[in-house]
Amino acid sequence: MRAASCRMNVAAILNGLLVSVVAALLWKYVRLSEHTAVLEEELQLTRQSQELSQARIDYHAALLALQEHGTRMVCTGKMHTDRICRFDYLCYCTEAEEFVFFHSNSSFMLPNLGPRRFQPALLDLSSVEDHNTQYFNFLELPAAALKFMPKPVFVPDVTLILNRFNPDNLMHVFHDDLLPIFYTMRQYSDLDDEARLVFMEGWGEGAHFDLYRLLSSKQPLLKEQLRNFGKLMCFTKSYVGLSKMTTWYQYGFVQPQGPKANILVSGNEIRQFASSLMEKLNITTRGGEESAAEEKDEYFVVFSRSINRLILNEAELILALVQEFQMRAVTVSLEEQNFPRIIKVISGASILVSMHGAQLVSSLFLPRGAVVVELFPYAVNPEQYTPYKTLASLPGMDLQYVAWRNMVEENSVAYPERPWEQGGIAHLDKEEQDHILASKEVPRHLCCRNPEWLYRIYQDTIVDIPSLLEALRAIVKTRPNLKKAKPASTVHPGRVREPQCQTSVQATNEAKLTVSWQIPWNLKYLKVREVKYEVWIQEHGENTYMPYILPHQNYTFSENIKPFTTYLVWVRCIFNKNLLGPFADVLMCRT
Structure with a gap:
């Protein structure tokens, strides 16, 4: 018995030792992984720091220029909503999280607004007009204060400083950020391919950061990364703010959403932007010397969603479209494919079919003459939500647009138990829930948390195929030949x-x-x-x-x-x- 007991004790001790060894190894592995992650982060920061210093700058000359001449600013635009400012030696204090304008006898500030600069701000940092989370201003200090401050780090690149509005939403990425950045950079000759973008809104990279990387040969900087380079960063030459000339839609912060009152962009500019992005992605469109078979190889694209706002009879819908229009079908999905691959597919499509959603901004890559088909869930009026209809209708886009709306409540599946941001209404009192359930159409509303809108827009839908085909037949049968469609002339007459x-x-x-x-x-x-x-x-x-x-x-x-x-x-x-x-x-x- 004692021998058996000893063997059991030894086994227990060995098991204990084994557990300890395994635990130690696991702990060591975790520490090693953490150390590796830290090293990788440090390496990345080192690379960025080296990249920042590639354009050699005479540090002492830069410091002397800042001390003697201070910050200088000249802006275009009469109001904060249309103002872009050019700065020499605008600085940013990472501890205070504030921009700093250093005054010297040689400083100048145009416009010099005095206290009016704070009514409400000098300018909008994003292309979304007059949004109170997007305002830009700076603190002021005498240049003599530099003696008591941390040693400044100078950024030698020409920089464009801005806010991304919502980098996780594809519509916002294109409409609010990429297009405005693209044309702001073309507004100023020194904002070229060597310029650096600086994003100050505080977001992480987001799902579509690779698209922002296409706009410059240099890695964009995030607000969080600035503190890694020093406590006081000074941008030797910077532009602050974005042009709003390319935006065509307002999201309903002050009045219900809809097209901007004064749209200043045409489809020609949108297509120039799309062409430039495709070139950077090495995507070529069909054209040139093609075989007859390729000429006839028309296809339509269906955007498939896998998380919410589903087309519940997607397979039947695709089969019906194939039979009706004698085209092959291609499905794409943001969840399953990278966006460059999706762009390549869409750029050759004859028809694009999708539920209402941010993915429809990809219609700006469609060829001229193509058809955009936007599907809306039950109780959602297409006339009240028109960002993609407005895009398709811009002069020079040369797209045809069809909206289809589910009119049969039994063909929709809602999810009242989900969280509110996914359309759930269980958190509301019973009277409000009953009102939403009984409503036949979402009334016009402001952005962005209207519970009835969220409840309806996140419904899944069984598409009534006969009614959709009826809406599509006339426009698809009479659409212009994709290969023969040419840019519409926009040459205006001169004076008589x-x-x-x-x-x-x-x-x-x-x-x-x-x-x-x-x-x-x-x-x-x-x-x-x-x-x-x-x-x-x-x-x-x-x-x-x-x-x-x-x-x-x-x-x-x-x-x-x-x-x-x-x-x-x-x-x-x-x-x-x-x-x-x-x-x-x-x-x-x-x-």
């Missing part, structure tokens, strides 16, 4: 030349006014399908005018023309019904 007027009085109550002109100078070099002229005639002293659309270069007006009266006359040319030229100088014509 040599406008003149002649008048005559036939009687005390009857007069005539003849107006003539020569064609715009640029018209003789253009092939224009339709040319017409618009003439405005206004009696001197009156507030209203009579407009006329004319096919010829002269016309005699007699109706409503009074004798012994002075008229103001304007003339302009119109190409193809909607391309308007400028008015020529006003004519003063007395009958």
Whole structure:
């Protein structure tokens, strides 16, 4: 018994030792893994630090320039919502998390707004207009204070300092960040491929950081990384803020979401951006010397979602589309494929079908003449949520758009028990839950936490295939040939030349006014399908005018023309019904 007991004790001791050894090995492995991670992080920081110092800078000269000349600022734009500022020696204190403007006798600040700079800010750091989380300002110090501060680290690169608005959402990435960055960099010649992007919103890299890397040959810097380089960073030359000229949509922070009131971008600029990105990704579009088989190889793309907002009869839908349009089908998924691969597929597609969602911003890579089909869950009105319809409708995008809405509540599956941000409503009181469940359409609302909107938009849907095919047939059958579709002309007419007027009085109550002109100078070099002229005639002293659309270069007006009266006359040319030229100088014509 004692021998057996000893053997048991020895076994227990050995087991204990084995557990201890294994625990020690595991602990050592964890420590080694942690150490490896730290080393990798340090190595990455070293690489970034070396990259920052590649453009050699004379440190003492830079420090002297900062001490003697301070910070200098010149901005464009009249309001904080359209302002971009160029700085020499703008600094950032990582401890205070504030930008610093150092004043010296040589500093200048244009515009010098005084306290108005804080009403509400100098500028918007993102392209989202007047959002109170996106404001930029700086603290002010005399340059003499540098003597008592940490030794500054100088960033020699030309930098563009901005906020990304929501780097995890593909629509926001393209609309709010990539497009504005792309065209802001083209606004200033020194924001070239060697410029460095600096993101100050505080987010991590996010799911689509590789797309931001395409805009510059240098690694973008995140706010969190700045503290690794020093307590006081000074950007020798920087631009702060983003152009808003390429944005076409507002998200409903002040009024319900919809297209911007004054859209300043056309599809031509969007396509230039898309082409540049595809070139950087080494994606080539179908074109050039192709075989007849490749020419006929049309296909449609269905965006497949695997987490929420599902198409529950996706396989049946794809089969029906294949049979209806005699095209092969390709499915893509953000969850299963990298985005460059998706871009390549979409860039050759004839039709793109997707539930409403951020992935539809990829339609900007579609070829001209393609069709965008956006599906909406039950109770969601397509007319109230139009970022992708607006994109497809921009002049020069040359896309056709179809919206389909589920009108049958039984064909939807909702998830009231999910968290609120995924459409759950279980946290609401019963009266509000009952109201949402009984509602047939989400009313217009502001961004971003309306529970009825979230409940409905996160529904899964059984698509009613006959009604979708009916909506699609007419537009798909009559769409232009993808290979023959060309960019729409956006050449506007010039001023009409040599406008003149002649008048005559036939009687005390009857007069005539003849107006003539020569064609715009640029018209003789253009092939224009339709040319017409618009003439405005206004009696001197009156507030209203009579407009006329004319096919010829002269016309005699007699109706409503009074004798012994002075008229103001304007003339302009119109190409193809909607391309308007400028008015020529006003004519003063007395009958």
